[in-house]
Amino acid sequence: MISSQLLAYVAILVFCTFQAHSLETFIAAVYEHAVILPNATLTPVSREEALPLMNRNLDLLEGAITSAAKQGAHIIVTPEDGVYGWNFSRDTLYPYLEDIPDPEVNWIPCNNPDRFGHTPVQERLSCLAKDNSIYVVANIGDKKPCNASDPECPPDGRYQYNTDVVFDAQGKLVARYHKQNLFMGEDQFNAPKEPEVVTFNTTFGKFGIFTCFDILFYDPAVTLVTDFQVDTILFPTAWMNVLPHLSAIEFHSAWAMGMGVNFLASNIHYPSMKMTGSGIYAPDSPRAFHYDMKTEEGKLLLSQLDSHPHHPAVVNWTSFASGVKTLSTGNQEFNSTVFFDEFTFLELTEVTGNYTVCQKALCCHLSYKMSEKRSDEVYALGAFDGLHTVEGSYYLQVCTLLKCRTTDLHTCGDSVETASTRFDTFSLSGTFGTQHVFPEVLLSEIQLAPGEFQVSSDGRLFSLQPPSGPVLTVTLYGRLYEKDQTHTHTRQCELDK
Numbered sequence: 001m002i003s004s005q006l007l008a009y010v011a012i013l014v015f016c017t018f019q020a021h022s023l024e025t026f027i028a029a030v031y032e033h034a035v036i037l038p039n040a041t042l043t044p045v046s047r048e049e050a051l052p053l054m055n056r057n058l059d060l061l062e063g064a065i066t067s068a069a070k071q072g073a074h075i076i077v078t079p080e081d082g083v084y085g086w087n088f089s090r091d092t093l094y095p096y097l098e099d100i101p102d103p104e105v106n107w108i109p110c111n112n113p114d115r116f117g118h119t120p121v122q123e124r125l126s127c128l129a130k131d132n133s134i135y136v137v138a139n140i141g142d143k144k145p146c147n148a149s150d151p152e153c154p155p156d157g158r159y160q161y162n163t164d165v166v167f168d169a170q171g172k173l174v175a176r177y178h179k180q181n182l183f184m185g186e187d188q189f190n191a192p193k194e195p196e197v198v199t200f201n202t203t204f205g206k207f208g209i210f211t212c213f214d215i216l217f218y219d220p221a222v223t224l225v226t227d228f229q230v231d232t233i234l235f236p237t238a239w240m241n242v243l244p245h246l247s248a249i250e251f252h253s254a255w256a257m258g259m260g261v262n263f264l265a266s267n268i269h270y271p272s273m274k275m276t277g278s279g280i281y282a283p284d285s286p287r288a289f290h291y292d293m294k295t296e297e298g299k300l301l302l303s304q305l306d307s308h309p310h311h312p313a314v315v316n317w318t319s320f321a322s323g324v325k326t327l328s329t330g331n332q333e334f335n336s337t338v339f340f341d342e343f344t345f346l347e348l349t350e351v352t353g354n355y356t357v358c359q360k361a362l363c364c365h366l367s368y369k370m371s372e373k374r375s376d377e378v379y380a381l382g383a384f385d386g387l388h389t390v391e392g393s394y395y396l397q398v399c400t401l402l403k404c405r406t407t408d409l410h411t412c413g414d415s416v417e418t419a420s421t422r423f424d425t426f427s428l429s430g431t432f433g434t435q436h437v438f439p440e441v442l443l444s445e446i447q448l449a450p451g452e453f454q455v456s457s458d459g460r461l462f463s464l465q466p467p468s469g470p471v472l473t474v475t476l477y478g479r480l481y482e483k484d485q486t487h488t489h490t491r492q493c494e495l496d497k
């Protein structure tokens with residue numbers, strides 16, 4: 001009896017201590033890292049040759065981590081591929097990998113570096129976290145041996161994983177995540193047999209983590225929010241910008257808003273491959289972001305966030321649009337391609353208007369007023385309802401107002417970075433068949449519009465004030481995750497016939 005009472009007392013004491021030390025806000029940092037790449041080679045280098053390259057990148061990361069800590073940051077996120085780059089085969093990647101244990105082993109590599117073999121990268125990351133009293137998030141490679149008793153064991157006898165690690169402020173390994181959704185060309189890695197849902201608790205909220213291409217799929221990204229109620233997502237990425245809808249800062253800020261979580265996105269800085277765009281995003285608005293295609297320099301961002309952000313009211317994404325009567329605009333619909341998807345479009349021919357365009361089950365409604373109708377720029381309202389099949393397979397419903405690249409309607413949907421037309425107001429809605437819709441507003445020169453727009457509970461994305469710059473796109477980007485599997489299976493059956 002005494003021992004059970006003592007245990008209850010200890011439990012209450014621990015809970016109260018944790019509550020007393022919990023923080024209502026915290027300072028987050030992300031670092032857009034200009035990665036140093038290894039020399040291209042078809043022959044694997046030795047481990048001794050791989051380490052100097054990784055240490056050169058870690059030197060740059062150390063500068064960012066130290067600077068963030070001095071500015072009061074509680075946690076810093078660094079990019080995918082930030083320690084050794086990309087363009088590897090399985091064999092040429094192998095010298096860069098370490099065995100990363102399950103965090104349950106309760107390990108501080110800085111204090112005991114040889115406990116799991118030769119792990120100098122984990123040791124250095126752990127010491128950076130410990131010496132600066134800051135959580136450090138990094139992306140490195142994990143290796144796990146396997147043998148013939150495992151029917152899925154690769155021919156070379158090992159699994160290789162694209163892996164995120166988190167070290168706490170004492171240098172302890174507290175999280176390890178193996179990337180589930182590998183992008184095309186990531187043949188050097190294996191996906192885990194089952195999606196991993198990785199979370200950890202801190203005095204400044206509950207965190208979840210996933211990597212780059214994972215963001216477009218249900219597992220583990222949506223699961224972390226809906227089933228595990230994380231407050232903040234950590235997102236190492238090597239993101240190549242694809243306009244008009246998948247520019248990094250545009251889509252990542254929209255995902256934070258659509259899912260109602262903080263989102264810390266750290267991208268590689270490599271402009272020649274269209275890699276830039278990092279940010280610290282709250283559910284209501286971007287707090288800090290960076291997009292730079294002109295310089296070769298890395299960038300450290302810091303901002304304060306709520307530890308437990310207020311979750312926005314549930315949005316009925318079809319409510320408003322389903323009550324709109326389709327108006328005849330007198331305009332001719334036309335088709336044009338947006339990132340390999342054929343959209344149905346209507347040209348905006350007047351300075352103000354109410355337009356509706358439909359494709360399959362999706363009808364998109366736009367009310368707008370331009371400051372002026374320019375003769376040298378064309379805008380269009382577009383709808384897409386279908387399976388995207390290039391560089392990944394995923395089912396979309398998209399409503400978009402966008403600037404066409406030229407006055408030729410066939411350029412509507414092409415990549416364009418600048419605009420001159422200003423809008424006084426806009427309101428965009430659609431008859432979506434999903435609750436997973438991500439609201440995007442992107443201005444000229446690839447800029448976000450913090451605090452200038454809002455989503456209503458009946459599913460309208462509307463301006464709160466005239467946008468601060470000319471508009472590139474206003475978009476509701478919907479994902480029908482449940483249709484991914486159905487369409488992929490149907491397509492495979494047709495191929496098998």
